[in-house]
Amino acid sequence: MNTKPTIAFDFDDVLCDTVRAFLEFREATFGPTIAYDDLSEKPLHEDLGISEDEESKRWDLFFKNDEFCYPKPDVEKISTLENLKPHARLVILTARYRLWHAQILTFVERYVPTLFEEVIFTDHREGKKLKGVICKEQGISLLVDDNPEQIASCEQNGIEVLVFNQPWNRHLQNVRRITSFAELC
Numbered sequence: 001m002n003t004k005p006t007i008a009f010d011f012d013d014v015l016c017d018t019v020r021a022f023l024e025f026r027e028a029t030f031g032p033t034i035a036y037d038d039l040s041e042k043p044l045h046e047d048l049g050i051s052e053d054e055e056s057k058r059w060d061l062f063f064k065n066d067e068f069c070y071p072k073p074d075v076e077k078i079s080t081l082e083n084l085k086p087h088a089r090l091v092i093l094t095a096r097y098r099l100w101h102a103q104i105l106t107f108v109e110r111y112v113p114t115l116f117e118e119v120i121f122t123d124h125r126e127g128k129k130l131k132g133v134i135c136k137e138q139g140i141s142l143l144v145d146d147n148p149e150q151i152a153s154c155e156q157n158g159i160e161v162l163v164f165n166q167p168w169n170r171h172l173q174n175v176r177r178i179t180s181f182a183e184l185c
């Protein structure tokens with residue numbers, strides 16, 4: 001019987017610096033853009049001054065661009081996860097829109113092929129569940145995430161959650177935060 005606790009890591013902007021890479025892509029393609037640290041808790045398209053539809057089109061271009069959409073993960077993050085692996089079952093738990101799931105699997109295969117036991121997608125054809133519900137159903141003890149809605153769903157379902165600091169979650173209060181994976185050890 002597997003007695004190790006399961007720890008879930010969000011993919012975008014926790015394991016992978018997706019928004020940072022998207023802003024780099026956007027600047028290279030469309031010219032100067034907002035600085036990363038100036039992003040807010042508002043929807044990204046509002047910070048970028050474009051429509052939601054335009055944002056979606058630009059994400060689509062980004063995810064079709066190999067040069068930008070597979071940013072190399074931070075060395076410190078990977079070594080921390082390697083140290084954790086003997087003590088916990090590590091999984092990725094992602095709410096990424098299903099059209100762009102394949103890029104996550106390519107990223108994992110390319111950079112961290114042996115680190116995670118599973119990639120769990122919340123966005124399926126049959127519907128979408130919040131991560132707090134999935135953690136409860138799957139016996140996941142801890143989630144590391146940056147998204148306020150997912151963080152709230154963990155709190156509502158009694159799941160321990162660590163907030164990975166990002167500009168769009170700095171307004172959250174009474175949460176446990178980390179700014180680097182080294183703090184997990």
Ligand SMILES: [Mg+2]
Nearest residue numbers: 010012013146
């Ligand atoms: Mg995220």
